[in-house]
Amino acid sequence: xxxxxxxxxxxxxxxxxxxxxxxxxxxxxxxxxxxxxxxxxxxxxxxxxxxxxxxxxxxxxxxxxxxxxxxxxxxxxxxxxxxxxxxxxxxxxxxxxxxxxxxxxxxxxxxxxxxxxxxxxxxxxxxxxxxxxxxxxxxxxxxxxxxxxxxxxxxxxxxxxxxxxxxxxxxxxxxxxxxxxxxxx
Numbered sequence: 001x002x003x004x005x006x007x008x009x010x011x012x013x014x015x016x017x018x019x020x021x022x023x024x025x026x027x028x029x030x031x032x033x034x035x036x037x038x039x040x041x042x043x044x045x046x047x048x049x050x051x052x053x054x055x056x057x058x059x060x061x062x063x064x065x066x067x068x069x070x071x072x073x074x075x076x077x078x079x080x081x082x083x084x085x086x087x088x089x090x091x092x093x094x095x096x097x098x099x100x101x102x103x104x105x106x107x108x109x110x111x112x113x114x115x116x117x118x119x120x121x122x123x124x125x126x127x128x129x130x131x132x133x134x135x136x137x138x139x140x141x142x143x144x145x146x147x148x149x150x151x152x153x154x155x156x157x158x159x160x161x162x163x164x165x166x167x168x169x170x171x172x173x174x175x176x177x178x179x180x181x182x183x184x185x
Contacts, residue, residue: 050070050071051068051069051070052068052069052070053066053067053068053069054066054067055182056170056172058172058174062150062174063150063151063172063173063174063178064172064173064174064178064179064181064182065154065170065171065172065173066170066171066182067168067169067170068167068168068169068170068171069166069167069168069169070166070167071161071164071165071166071167072164072165072167073163073164074164074165075160075163075165076135076158076159076160076165078165079158079165079167080132080135080158083137083156083158084130084137086102086105086110086112086128087102095117096116096117096118097114097115097116097117098115098116098117099113099114099115099123100112100113100114100115101113103125108129108130108131108132109127109128109129109130110127110128110130111125111126111127111142112125112126112128113125113126114126119147119148122146122147122148123143123146123147124141124143124147125141125142125143126139126140126141126142127139127140127142134157135157135158135159136155136156136157136158137155137156138153138154138155139153139154139155139156140152140153141153141173144175147175148175148176149173149174149175150173150174150175151172151173151174152171152172152173152174152175153171153172153173154169154170154171154172154173155169155170156168156169157169157170
């Protein structure tokens with residue numbers, strides 16, 4: 001009868017575990033390579049994880065701007081309903097927002113009042129206009145001087161993307177410190 005000590009058992013298990021791990025990894029790589037050959041396309045990042053931002057200049061070159069594009073895993077109708085519910089309490093879950101109020105709704109335009117953590121003591125009045133046939137919202141800061149801005153305006157455009165919705169937000173603005181803000185988000 002041969003006695004096997006605890007060290008020999010641990011080494012044997014480690015060897016078996018290492019072999020199993022190598023076999024698993026080799027199988028995984030083979031399956032991935034086969035998928036790439038059969039489908040002739042490399043694996044891509046899931047669409048709802050895709051975000052792009054591009055700096056743009058206003059037409060007159062005075063100030064700053066950006067185009068932000070991202071995807072939400074929801075149909076366009078649900079995203080539109082969410083984006084146009086201006087009295088929603090869910091807005092207050094945003095850490096930057098310390099106050100939000102729907103001031104007035106007239107036709108396709110709404111006026112909202114926002115207070116932000118990064119701008120203590122300032123109240124921002126925004127006019128947002130709904131353009132439903134284009135799945136588009138336009139926004140404009142109504143009191144730029146009171147908020148230490150020269151101007152701030154833009155749009156949010158929704159587009160269907162399969163079972164996702166693509167959101168393209170474009171904004172133009174100028175305020176003291178904006179040049180730092182756009183470089184160091």
